Amino acid sequence: MKIPTVTGLMDTSQLGYTLIHEHAVTCCDWSMRMCLRGQFCQEDRLLEMAVIQLKKAKAAGIDTIVDGTPINLGRDIRLIRQASERSGVRVIVSTGFYHQEDPWLTWKPREEIYGYLANECEHGVEETDILPGILKCAVDHLGLTDYIIKILGITAEAARTYHLPIFCHTVPELRHGSAILDIMEDHGVALENLIVGHSGDVDDVDYLESLLSRGCYLGMDRFGTVTATPGTTLERRVDTILRLCRDDWADRLLISHDYAPYTGFIPSWREASTDEALEKAVNFTYFEEFAAPMLLEKGLPEETLHKLTHENPRRFFEQRD
Ligand SMILES: [Zn+2]
Structure with a gap:
């Protein structure tokens, strides 16, 4: 089965080692970039930083990353394409909207917002011929406001029309997961086509299994980066995966x-653009370098690890209805 990447269609058999939620180049507001220019970030350096980090990923055996930067989180398709071409890491991009209540969207008619997504899914993003391979939506601290419910509905409709899977950003500490699954189901989305994102931020296995039992996927997707929950250490993230694997x-x-x-x-x-910052341990290779050895050491079979990094992403992209 063929799916789109920034460098053309790819057969799902080529996905290989796949990271399901990254930002290949940046999350960086377009208005700030346009108005503040080099004070906010410099485009050439940004691309260089991305290429350096993606080359490390390639060297560590990572074949594909799924970029989770939607329209209003500063997705820059031209930089993403160049970073992918120069590093050799394949990138699947998203369309959709982040959780902030944007004045540019809040009062817009539903059909018009849907039209933005439909246009990207049919013709390509940002006036390129690059199609998105996944939809992105988000529920954050404000929870399921009317605005968010509207955006989730629009996302679900686009997912069904264009046969795309969905990644939903969540704050798992707030336990919005089952309400999100209800909304998606009400809009006819098969839950096997949905990832409840950032789930690995909590170790509440009862909560996580209550979502899994409904058929969705969970994103154990913040290794090394976001530590919003106090005590969310590498070991705790690893242990949560081990417990879930033990429970099948x-x-x-x-x-x-x-x-x-x-x-x-x-x-x-x-600070972020210095050479020293690029040497930090946290980058696209952190899981492979630190989490994978710990999982194996704590008894996860090699085949199960391969499932997490290779087979699951492939099955997820192949089972689109
Ligand atoms: Zn993200």
């Missing part, structure tokens, strides 16, 4: 970091 859920877990070579809302550009 190894087929439904997807691995990633939610890493961006530059995240526009966290570090200062000046």
Whole structure:
């Protein structure tokens, strides 16, 4: 089965080692980039940073990354394509909307917002011929507001029309998962086509299994990066995966970091763009370097690890209805 990447169609048999939720180049607001120019970030350096990090990923055996940067999180398709071409890492991109209540969207008619997604899914994103391979939506601290419910509905409709899977950003500490699954189901989305994102941020196995038992996938996708929950250590993330695998859920877990070579809302550009910052241990290779050995050491069979990194992403992309 063929799926789109920034460098053309790819057969799903070529997915290989796949990280399910990353930001290949950046999450970086377009208005800030346009108005503040080099003060906010410099495009050439940004591309260089992404190429350096993606080359490390390639060298560590990572074949494909799924970029989770939607329209209003600063997706820059031209930089993503160049970073992919120069590094050799294949990138699947998203369309959709992040959770902030955007004045540019809040009062827009539903059909018009749907039209934005439909146009990207049919003709390509940002006036290129690159098609998205996944939809992105998000539920954050404000929970399921009317605006978010509207956006989730639009995303679900696009997923059904264009046969695309969905990645939904969540704050698992707030346990919005089952309400999100209800909304998606009400809109006719088969839950095997949905990833409840950032689930690995919590170790509440009862909550996680209540979602898994409904057929969705879970993103164990913030290795090394976001530590919003106090005590979310590498070991705790690893132990949660081990417990879920022991309970027979190894087929439904997807691995990633939610890493961006530059995240526009966290570090200062000046610090993030230094050569030293690029040497930090946290990048696209952190799971392979630190988590995978720990999983094996704690008894995860080699075949199960392969499932998490290779087979599950492939099955997830192949079972689109
Ligand atoms: Zn992300």
